[in-house]
Amino acid sequence: KHKFWETQPVGQFKDVGDTSLPEGPIEPTTPLSEVKQEPYNLPSLYEWTTCDIDDEDTCTEIYNLLTNNYVEDDENMFRFNYSKEFLRWALRPPGYFKSWHIGVRVKVSKKLVAFITGVPAKIRVRDEVVNMAEINFLCVHKKLRSKRLAPVMIKEITRRVHLENIWQAAYTAGVVLPTPISTCQYWHRSLNPKKLIDVGFSRLGARMTISRTIKLYKLPESTVTPGFRKMELRDVPAVTRLIRNYLSQFVVAPDFDENDVEHWLLPTENVVDSYLVESPETHEVTDFCSFYTLPSSILGNQNYSTLKAAYSYYNVSTQTPLLQLMNDALIVAKRKDYDVFNALDIMQNASFLKELKFGPGDGQLHYYLYNYRIRHTLKPSELGLVLL
Template identity: 90%
Template sequence: KHKFWETQPVGQFKDVGDTSLPEGPIEPPTPLSEVKQEPYNLPSQYEWTTCDMDSEETCNEVYNLLKNNYVEDDENMFRFNYSKEFLRWALRPPGFYRSWHIGVRAKTSKKLVAFITGVPARIRVRDEVVKMAEINFLCVHKKLRTKRLAPVMIKEVTRRVHLENIWQAAYTAGVVLPTPITTCQYWHRSLNPKKLIDVGFSRLGARMTMNRTIKLYKLPDSPATPGFRKMELCDVPAVTRLLRNYLSQFVVAPDFDESDVEHWLLPTEDVVDSYLVESPETHEITDFCSFYTLPSSILGNQNYSSLKAAYSYYNVSTKTPLLQLMNDTLIVAKLKNFDVFNALDVMHNESVLKELKFGPGDGQLHYYLYNYRTQSALKPSELGLVLL
């Protein structure tokens, strides 16, 4: 069934439930001198390229490849449309490697036809902090699909990760592969229900009118929590402490330091938004919430071409109840003109989604580790990791 994945150091379906297998690396690192020094072979019409995301021109090519060929929903109505600024942010965190931004070009036209990326991260699995690559943006042009190009791209990114002496990776996908560490459900909270219904993202409920639906999803004009404000640079140390402490309770979570928090969570216009609660009395930072901006192209609608979606990122509640914190998050997302707010049932999200009028979507997200076995599958609530 999985001719490629059967050959890789990942949990195999036949081993699911086998408790005799230990948790940890599946295979040991090999000496760096034994890592293949030359790139894998591509079909002869294609060549490897390292994509310099600092270059406006290369960034445009990547943006356009993804805009036209990246992930769609199961009915091909929407396609992710990551912005250029978002891609620059996602691909250049602290310690990133330019060699992990891998493209494939047609030799004659030089057209970019495929892409895959890695960025470095420290991910904790129970008590072990493991250096990993987060793999994302795997994309093969629609006209080159099912030619087994994806396995070559995956092997090439693996080789380049190994060259940096890193032997594990984390990734997510909407498809089932051998084998998920957990499977999460997407939930959606309508902010602009009329547009969502007009474009086919959601449907008018049974016995509901448009006016009743609009009223159902109405939100207050401004956040309710005293001391709720945008995160600033000076908050990085306090947010790092708050977040590290919060994430320590999950089985799998990133091990963020201050430079990671500055990169991943300090607000960047139209990319990532972060808010916190500063106690009006003690000036202590007690709560935190964040979301990233990922619009989708609307395929084949007369009236609209883009859906503005916010995706829940990291949230921490210690004083403000999570329900109130997330409600304030919805209010700011609405003020910023998002059409929908999306979230996964990771961390403590599940406990507030229904009350906040989120509904389950038709998509799931499977989480995977490469060359690292977990004793058993996790519950989504045991996962403290959100990938972009």
């Protein structure tokens, strides 16, 4: 059934529930000299390209490929529309490798027709911190689908990750592959219910009118938590301590240092928003919340072309109830004109979703590890990792 994935060092469906298999690497690390030195062969019309994301023209080509060919919902009404600034942020964290930003071009025309990326990350699984690659933005042009290009791209990025002496990876997908470490549910909180209904993102509930719906989702103009403010550069040490301590409770989570926190959590306009609570008395940073900006193109609507969505990122509550903290995040997102606030049921998110009027979506997100076995499937609440 999975001709490619059956050949890879990933958990296989036949092994699900086999408690005799040990946790950890599935195949041993091989000497670097045994890693294939030449790229894998592509069909003869195509060639590899290493993408220079600093280059404005290359960035535009990647943006255009993804804008027209990346992930859609199951009814093909919406398509992720990552911005160029977002892509530059997502692809250049501390210690990134340019060689992991891989494109495929048509030899004759040089048109970019496929893409896959990796970025390095230290990810803790129970007590082990493992150097991994986070794989994302796998995309094959719509006209080149089902030609088995994806397996070649996955093998090539695996080779280039191995060349950096890294042997594990983490990735997420909307499709079921061998085999998820966890399956998570998307939840959605309407901020602009009229637009969401107009574009078919949501439907009017039973016995509901548009004006009752607008009233239901209404939010205050300003945040309620004293000391709630935007994160600044000077907060990096305190936020790092707060988030490291918080993430230590999850089975799988990133192992962030101050450089990672500066890159991944310091606010970047239209990319990532982060807020914290500084105690008015002690000036300690006690709580934190963040979201990233990922619009979707609305396919074939007369009146609207984009849906402005905020995605819940890392949130930490020690003094402010998580419910109140996330309500403040909703207030901020509403004030910034987002149409919807999305979240997965990972970490402690299940504790606020229903109460803050999120509803379950029709999409799921499956989490995977490459070359690392987990003995039992994890509950979403055991995951402390957000991939973009």
